[in-house]
Amino acid sequence: MPTAEPGGGRHRLTVPVRSRRFWILQATILAIMTLHTLVLASLDGRDLVGIPAPLTSSLMLIPVLYAAMSFGAAGALATAGWATALFALHWLVVHRDPVTSAHLWIELVSMVVLGASGAVVGRQVDAERDARTRTERALRQVAVAEARFHDLFEHQPSPVVVTDADGVVVEANGAALRVLGHAVVGRPLVAVVGQTPHDLLERDVPLPIAGPDGTVRQYMPSTHSLTDRDGRTVTQVLLADVSPEHRRREVQRAFTGRVLEVQEQERLHLSRELHDDPLQQLTYLTRSLDELGSDPLLPSVLVQPVQDGLDVARNASAALRQLIQGLRPPILDDLGLVPALRQLADTVQKRAKISVHVRTVGAVTRAPSDVELAVYRIAQEALTNAAKHSGARSVALDVEFGARLTVSIRDDGRGFSPDRDGTGGLGLIGANERAERIGAQLAVESQLGAGTTIRVSAPLGR
Numbered sequence: 001m002p003t004a005e006p007g008g009g010r011h012r013l014t015v016p017v018r019s020r021r022f023w024i025l026q027a028t029i030l031a032i033m034t035l036h037t038l039v040l041a042s043l044d045g046r047d048l049v050g051i052p053a054p055l056t057s058s059l060m061l062i063p064v065l066y067a068a069m070s071f072g073a074a075g076a077l078a079t080a081g082w083a084t085a086l087f088a089l090h091w092l093v094v095h096r097d098p099v100t101s102a103h104l105w106i107e108l109v110s111m112v113v114l115g116a117s118g119a120v121v122g123r124q125v126d127a128e129r130d131a132r133t134r135t136e137r138a139l140r141q142v143a144v145a146e147a148r149f150h151d152l153f154e155h156q157p158s159p160v161v162v163t164d165a166d167g168v169v170v171e172a173n174g175a176a177l178r179v180l181g182h183a184v185v186g187r188p189l190v191a192v193v194g195q196t197p198h199d200l201l202e203r204d205v206p207l208p209i210a211g212p213d214g215t216v217r218q219y220m221p222s223t224h225s226l227t228d229r230d231g232r233t234v235t236q237v238l239l240a241d242v243s244p245e246h247r248r249r250e251v252q253r254a255f256t257g258r259v260l261e262v263q264e265q266e267r268l269h270l271s272r273e274l275h276d277d278p279l280q281q282l283t284y285l286t287r288s289l290d291e292l293g294s295d296p297l298l299p300s301v302l303v304q305p306v307q308d309g310l311d312v313a314r315n316a317s318a319a320l321r322q323l324i325q326g327l328r329p330p331i332l333d334d335l336g337l338v339p340a341l342r343q344l345a346d347t348v349q350k351r352a353k354i355s356v357h358v359r360t361v362g363a364v365t366r367a368p369s370d371v372e373l374a375v376y377r378i379a380q381e382a383l384t385n386a387a388k389h390s391g392a393r394s395v396a397l398d399v400e401f402g403a404r405l406t407v408s409i410r411d412d413g414r415g416f417s418p419d420r421d422g423t424g425g426l427g428l429i430g431a432n433e434r435a436e437r438i439g440a441q442l443a444v445e446s447q448l449g450a451g452t453t454i455r456v457s458a459p460l461g462r
């Protein structure tokens with residue numbers, strides 16, 4: 001049988017020697033040839049020109065075409081070849097009269113027509129058979145791929161649902177039926193999980209879903225839209241169970257939050273203690289030394305040592321004040337965020353020799369103390385980073401009051417890649433945690449050579 005090359009390549013010509021039908025056709029050719037010889041013998045040399053030889057080759061066309069239809073070009077050519085061989089044998093051995101050239105031409109043309117007809121029809125049959133084989137193979141592959149996909153879909157441990165263009169669930173795998181209930185198919189997804197497929201496309205936080213036993217688990221959705229065979233858009237939604245990671249993250253967040261809280265309490269406590277005791281005593285000492293230094297009765301040999309002592313006491317109290325401010329500036333609790341940020345800008349300006357411009361937009365109001373403290377700490381970290389890492393010459397610190405409180409700190413320094421370099425220390429991680437705890441958004445925008453902007457935006461309507 002003619003076979004197609006694996007992979008649907010060109011047809012290979014193979015004579016179908018194993019087919020019984022093929023040999024029956026060859027026997028038919030032999031029978032026609034025998035009949036031709038017998039008829040010639042019965043005419044006893046009274047052969048009329050061209051008769052019955054063309055009639056015989058026309059008769060042979062039937063098995064040749066049949067071979068072409070059944071076995072393609074190879075079968076047809078083999079059958080036509082066999083007929084030609086028998087004709088040649090007939091002329092050489094059986095024909096009694098010498099073959100005339102007209103007779104020979106007629107016979108030869110008949111044989112060429114026989115072979116060519118077989119070849120043309122056979123090639124057509126081969127081409128059609130190849131096309132059919134390719135189509136069948138492609139259909140088989142599609143069926144296998146579909147079966148595989150369906151197997152994967154069905155045995156996927158995560159719930160997977162498929163929704164139509166209206167967001168109605170049209171298919172659900174076993175896991176989805178277990179989690180979302182057996183009546184999920186046919187219902188809009190929004191009625192089942194409270195979110196449309198489009199909402200899920202943009203969602204980057206886990207989705208809480210209560211199972212049939214009432215236990216709430218966290219699922220991270222991933223959606224994928226595709227066009228089905230009928231040209232309709234369907235969306236596949238996979239819900240990956242991230243409950244353990246979510247729980248770990250929650251514990252971690254609670255722990256970090258508690259650490260920040262304790263740290264703030266400790267700082268507040270220390271700053272108050274330093275303010276109420278050592279700073280008061282230093283202030284008293286400074287005043288006493290000042291009075292002593294200006295006493296006319298002070299012996300002249302003691303004037304310089306007292307002045308030196310006064311300088312030490314003044315420096316010590318200035319250093320202590322700065323320490324207290326760094327720990328928890330009293331001005332933040334007493335006067336609010338903007339004065340505290342101005343004071344911070346002043347300190348950074350003096351210490352790091354960067355000019356810091358503070359600008360306010362909107363009516364300055366007081367925000368809840370946890371918001372003020374978190375925003376102050378984030379600005380403090382951003383300014384420290386600008387001084388420490390950026391090599392900037394100036395920093396713009398904008399405070400905007402509106403529906404939200406937005407503080408942005410923009411330096412003109414060397415910048416960095418937040419994804420690559422932003423993981424070294426703890427400052428930005430802490431800033432993120434603080435922002436999350438007050439429901440604020442924190443953005444770090446930076447590019448090498450283009451400065452850095454840190455923006456925190458907290459809701460004010462609380």
Ligand SMILES: Nc1ncnc2c1ncn2[C@@H]1O[C@H](COP(=O)(O)OP(=O)(O)OP(=O)(O)O)[C@@H](O)[C@H]1O
Nearest residue numbers: 385386389390415416421422424425426427428452
């Ligand atoms: N304004 C900035 N300009 C240039 N690089 C910066 C800036 N801010 C942060 N970076 C880069 O990001 C990294 C991480 O900053 P982060 O504040 O988290 O840590 P740190 O300042 O190195 O250490 P820590 O804050 O814990 O003392 C820094 O090491 C620095 O490479």
Ligand SMILES: [Mg+2]
Nearest residue numbers: 385425427428
């Ligand atoms: Mg830092």
